[in-house]
Amino acid sequence: MANFKGHALPGTFFLIGGLWWAVKYSLYYATRKNRNLGCLASKAVLRRLEIFEGSVMLSFSLIGMLAEQFVPDGPQLRLYDYGSHKWDHLMNWQHATMYLFFGLAGATSLAVHLTDIAPQALDRMLLGIALFIEGRHCSYKVLSMLPNAVSAFSHGTPTISVGFLFLYHLHGRDMLDVHVHQLLLYATFGGALTTFLEIFHRGNILLELLRATLATLQGTWFWQIGFVLYPPAGMAEWNLSDHNNMTFITMCYCWHFCFSLFAIAGVYGIVSWVVRSRLKRTPTMEMGLLKTMEREQESEDEL
Structure with missing residues (x-):
């Protein structure tokens, strides 16, 4: 991730994932409200979507791990350099x-939806853990890197973010570098908390769409971090020590959040409109036949 492409790759993954969740859960909600949609609302179709999602998530993760290891300046699966007696490319290993x-x-999602062994809520628990691991635990250590840390402590206004891997990930970095990663953690922690709530409130459309929104926010913000820290050739470099840039980037984060909200709302509106349009075009007799076929299909699934 120590370059523009390294931030664009996870950004693209999260952006695709957020939009996919918006489409999937909007479709789930619309079909639950309109059971006359026949095969579109069958359990078999919904299970196939879950299997597809789990397969794509596993594939994206493997691509990310291989990219971090086998880029030209990557560790090539070497964790410790015995020649220099130092850990080798720990940042790549973190990512x-x-x-x-x-x-x-x-993989857990595949196990849940392909077998009857794993409990259904296990996929949400592992996804929440993954989002939690993505973050970093940072209480007073990150503030100590900032120029106004002493002032913040004296006024009793420490900032605490939750996570694990980035505890030392930002040590010694510039002020704006630390700030853009701190902003990322709000979306990360929010996504983890939302996913953990889904363990107990599965099928809650508000929680599902909120998770989609925060995933989309993570995706666009990863791209923004790439442009700030590693601007492509021909673009002006950011002054990482300018306080005005910190003010602007905070406002920019709010714009990203607003875009994510409108994007997910737009997806929900389009999916709902498509479902209603199909429902209106379906004749009453055909709707009855589809409903019968749906019950037969669900009976087969239960067997």
Whole structure:
């Protein structure tokens, strides 16, 4: 991730994932309200969507792990350099570990929906853990890197973010570098908390769409971090020590959040409109036949 492409890759993954969740859960909600949609609302179709999602998540995670390991300046699966007696490319290993837990979440989703062994809520639990691992635990250590840390402590306004891997990930970095990663953690922690709530409130459309929104926010913000820290050739570099840039980037984060909200709302509106349009075009007799076929299909699924 120590370059523009390294931030664009997870950003693309999260952006695709957020929009996919918006489509899937909007479709779930619309079909639950309109059971006359026949095969579109059958349990078999919904299970296939879950299997597809788990397969894609596992594939994306494997791509991310391989990219972190086998880029030209990557560790090539070497954790310790015995020649220099130092750990080798720990940042790449951190990012690969992040991808590893998302891969575990994808594999768990496949196990839940392909077998009857794993409890259904296990996929949400592993996804929540993956989002938690993505973050970093940072209480007073990150503030100590900022120029106004002493002032913040004296006024009793420490900031606490939740996570694991980025505890030392930002140590010694510039002020704006730390700030853009701190902003990312709000979306990460929010996604983890929302996913953990889904363990106990599965099927809640508000929680599902909120998770989709925060995933989309993570995706666009990863791209923004890439442009700020590693601007492509021909673009002006950011002054990482300018306080005005911190003010602007905070406002920019709010714009990203607003875009994510409108994007998910737009997807929900389009899916709902498509479902209603199909429902209106379906004749009454055909709707009755589809409902009978749906019951037969669900009976086969239960067997």
